Amino acid sequence: MTVAVRTDSLPGEDYRTNRLLMSLAVSLAVVLVLSLWVGWVPISPRELGEIVRAWLGASTSESMESKALVFGLVRIPRALVTALVGMGLSAAGAVYQGLFRNPLVSPDILGVSAGATFGAALGLVIGATGWFAIQSLAFVFGLAAVGMALLIARLVAVRPMLVLVLAGLVVLSVFNSSLTLLKYLSDPYNELPAIVFWIMGSMSRAQWSDLRVVAPIIGGSLVMIHIMRYKLNVLSLGDLQARSLGLNPTLYRLLFIAFSSIIVSVSVATCGQVCWVGLVMPHIARTLVGPNHEQMLPVAVLLGGIFLLLADTAARSLTMAELPISVITAFIGAPLFAYLLYRNRGSGWS
Amino acid sequence: MSLACQNLHFAYNGHAILTAVDLDVNAGEFCVLLGRNGSGKTTLIYCLAGLLRPQKGTVAINGLNLAAASRVEIARQVSLVPQEHADIFPFKVLDVVVMGRTAMLGFNQRPGNADYLAARRVLAELEAESLADRNFNRISGGERRIALLARAILQAENTLLLDEPTNHLDFNNKYRLLAKIKRLCLEKGIRIIASLHDPNLAAQFADTVVMLSDGRVLASGDVHTVMTSERVSQLYQTPTRRIETDDGETLFVPCLPEKESKARLCKGENREWT
Numbered sequence: 376m377t378v379a380v381r382t383d384s385l386p387g388e389d390y391r392t393n394r395l396l397m398s399l400a401v402s403l404a405v406v407l408v409l410s411l412w413v414g415w416v417p418i419s420p421r422e423l424g425e426i427v428r429a430w431l432g433a434s435t436s437e438s439m440e441s442k443a444l445v446f447g448l449v450r451i452p453r454a455l456v457t458a459l460v461g462m463g464l465s466a467a468g469a470v471y472q473g474l475f476r477n478p479l480v481s482p483d484i485l486g487v488s489a490g491a492t493f494g495a496a497l498g499l500v501i502g503a504t505g506w507f508a509i510q511s512l513a514f515v516f517g518l519a520a521v522g523m524a525l526l527i528a529r530l531v532a533v534r535p536m537l538v539l540v541l542a543g544l545v546v547l548s549v550f551n552s553s554l555t556l557l558k559y560l561s562d563p564y565n566e567l568p569a570i571v572f573w574i575m576g577s578m579s580r581a582q583w584s585d586l587r588v589v590a591p592i593i594g595g596s597l598v599m600i601h602i603m604r605y606k607l608n609v610l611s612l613g614d615l616q617a618r619s620l621g622l623n624p625t626l627y628r629l630l631f632i633a634f635s636s637i638i639v640s641v642s643v644a645t646c647g648q649v650c651w652v653g654l655v656m657p658h659i660a661r662t663l664v665g666p667n668h669e670q671m672l673p674v675a676v677l678l679g680g681i682f683l684l685l686a687d688t689a690a691r692s693l694t695m696a697e698l699p700i701s702v703i704t705a706f707i708g709a710p711l712f713a714y715l716l717y718r719n720r721g722s723g724w725s
Numbered sequence: 726m727s728l729a730c731q732n733l734h735f736a737y738n739g740h741a742i743l744t745a746v747d748l749d750v751n752a753g754e755f756c757v758l759l760g761r762n763g764s765g766k767t768t769l770i771y772c773l774a775g776l777l778r779p780q781k782g783t784v785a786i787n788g789l790n791l792a793a794a795s796r797v798e799i800a801r802q803v804s805l806v807p808q809e810h811a812d813i814f815p816f817k818v819l820d821v822v823v824m825g826r827t828a829m830l831g832f833n834q835r836p837g838n839a840d841y842l843a844a845r846r847v848l849a850e851l852e853a854e855s856l857a858d859r860n861f862n863r864i865s866g867g868e869r870r871i872a873l874l875a876r877a878i879l880q881a882e883n884t885l886l887l888d889e890p891t892n893h894l895d896f897n898n899k900y901r902l903l904a905k906i907k908r909l910c911l912e913k914g915i916r917i918i919a920s921l922h923d924p925n926l927a928a929q930f931a932d933t934v935v936m937l938s939d940g941r942v943l944a945s946g947d948v949h950t951v952m953t954s955e956r957v958s959q960l961y962q963t964p965t966r967r968i969e970t971d972d973g974e975t976l977f978v979p980c981l982p983e984k985e986s987k988a989r990l991c992k993g994e995n996r997e998w999t
Binding site for chain 2: 478
């Protein structure tokens with residue numbers, strides 16, 4: 376039997392996605408550079424050149440030195456941390472949506488954010504010294520929350536995905552109530568405002584020391600998720616089909632949850648809760664290149680970085696006082712999400 | 726080169742589903758499982774796919790003992806078209822078909838151009854090439870069956886397990902799908918085990934038939950010798966007539982007790998059954 380096979384369409388599709396990825400990567404770089412410019416202390420391109428020359432050893436004026444400090448010690452690490460957190464949260468969102476076969480799932484579903492937030496609040500109340508102690512507590516409690524959800528699901532051991540969602544709900548509400556209790560017991564003049572501001576989320580705490588921790592952890596997890604991303608397609612068919620196709624769903628699900636949870640924990644530990652990135656960016660990516668995670672995941676990652684950089688730039692330059700970044704992401708993300716739901720209404724979701 | 730299952734026992738929470746099932750299916754054979762709802766057809770298929778571990782007995786496919794084999798090893802030998810398919814992300818049909826290559830891919834690998842080409846080729850062989858770029862959630866039930874069949878062929882050209890492939894298909898599509906499956910058996914020498922609800926379809930397409938009743942094999946063997954009116958009557962617990970048409974086809978028609986006239990017609994033929 377002779378079979379004619381069309382071969383022309385494959386490279387064409389690859390080419391289209393590659394072009395989109397390239398333009399998104401360029402946009403990310405442009406937004407990154409732009410966010411270094413914008414802010415309270417205006418730095419012009421000419422001054423930027425001078426700062427770079429000063430780093431290379433040329434002598435500069437007094438006023439330039441303070442600008443160089445703002446630029447080198449505040450804006451660069453902040454922009455890099457923001458981009459990484461945005462990319463990481465978007466990847467985590469895409470992973471969770473694939474695993475739970477539900478486009479309305481965000482990385483919070485297994486209680487990571489709630490656990491991490493509780494950990495940070497605990498650190499603030501018991502008077503842990505230094506950001507590092509508080510961040511470590513946030514990180515550990517974030518992972519502990521997911522661990523508890525996984526353990527409960529493992530003990531129940533039927534209908535794995537459904538039980539996992541319910542277990543996540545249990546863990547989430549336990550940590551949320553514990554947080555409320557902490558707030559209630561805390562000193563209302565110092566600790567309570569500290570907790571509240573911490574939860575609102577802000578990139579303003581990001582320093583080089585944070586970047587040294589955040590970059591390898593989020594970067595490494597992103598690389599792992601990127602490498603394994605094709606398996607998300609198979610996992611999204613459900614356990615039975617994944618197994619009959621020759622994939623161990625339990626193992627891969629555990630790996631994906633572990634790397635995503637690490638990303639979310641580190642993000643919450645560094646800059647508090649940032650909502651909507653992990654929910655909306657994968658949606659936009661799916662609208663642009665379809666649901667295949669091979670293409671969709673890198674697109675979502677780049678979009679997440681761009682979105683959070685823009686949101687952070689807006690948060691610190693729209694008004695005199697810095698706005699909480701979650702306010703910005705929610706104001707942009709929520710209407711965008713509603714619009715996407717409207718646009719994608721015919722794509723076959725039930 | 727055969728699929729052999731010996732003395733298979735499977736119980737779920739102490740409730741026996743399969744008891745002492747023996748099965749032997751050669752390469753290129755189309756074997757149909759018949760039985761009433763709850764007779765254990767799906768459980769048997771899942772045991773053969775290595776998705777359920779039987780408490781007793783062995784399943785071996787071409788010498789590979791499923792109890793000792795890894796998921797990947799099993800998946801390279803046996804593929805399954807499941808009965809229900811929940812709505813998924815709006816993948817393209819081609820993306821769904823190419824997932825048949827999962828067992829060939831390592832930890833960090835994803836399907837390449839060769840895999841996508843192979844997927845298109847299988848779709849073309851099933852005369853469904855035009856489906857490739859369509860949204861899997863938006864095609865008809867019959868087209869979905871074809872797409873999943875293509876995925877299964879891409880996965881393993883050795884043994885295909887089909888769990889009620891004709892469910893929800895219309896009259897015409899049932900025959901077309903089974904004709905395609907039958908052709909696969911003949912052309913590629915693929916061993917196919919399918920559960921069906923309609924004894925007429927089995928009589929028309931199967932090489933061998935296994936009748937399951939309450940998790941036990943009631944009868945098994947060549948389709949013409951096994952499918953007598955007595956056995957079919959006993960299997961479905963409904964008096965059934967066997968009719969030979971002029972052109973050699975066999976038909977089974979139930980005689981419902983409320984239809985007096987038909988029951989009378991059956992009487993002569995089915996005396997042994999009651």
